[in-house]
Amino acid sequence: xxxxxxxxxxxxxxxxxxxxxxxxxxxxxxxxxxxxxxxxxxxxxxxxxxxxxxxxxxxxxxxxxxxxxxxxxxxxxxxxxxxxxxxxxxxxxxxxxxxxxxxxxxxxxxxxxxxxxxx
Numbered sequence: 001x002x003x004x005x006x007x008x009x010x011x012x013x014x015x016x017x018x019x020x021x022x023x024x025x026x027x028x029x030x031x032x033x034x035x036x037x038x039x040x041x042x043x044x045x046x047x048x049x050x051x052x053x054x055x056x057x058x059x060x061x062x063x064x065x066x067x068x069x070x071x072x073x074x075x076x077x078x079x080x081x082x083x084x085x086x087x088x089x090x091x092x093x094x095x096x097x098x099x100x101x102x103x104x105x106x107x108x109x110x111x112x113x114x115x116x117x118x119x
Contacts, residue, residue, distance in 0.1 A: 001048060008049030012056065015040070022059050034070055034094060035060050038077055048085035057081035079114035 015021045025037035038061045040062035061078040064071055086101035105115050 004047040005049045005052075008044045008047055009038070009054045012044070012052035016055065016059075023063075026060065026063055028070075030074050032069075034073055034077075035064075038074070041077060041081065042052075045080070045084055050088040054081045054085035075109065076114065079109040079112035081117060082109065083114045 026035045029036040041056040066076045082105045086098040090098035
């Protein structure tokens, strides 16, 4: 698990600091589909690297326009990102920040599968 996390942290760092990388990944992988960055998020989440995964989905959520047809799907992914990061922080002992993320999930994303499935 530590090696997987290290790989994901390195990829996240490279993407966040490479000029234009995140913006390039905001383009759909398939015409009309979600941004490729969602795929990076999903890959990292599958590797149980929730903290770097969260950074990917947060960027995608923050850069998806309100009127974008992908917004509802991005909202679901972002909710999963919040839950994953909250769980990772709680497991590492940062309960205060974890609880803050859970409150955001409950307040702004109560109707999502991520929030409903955790109860």
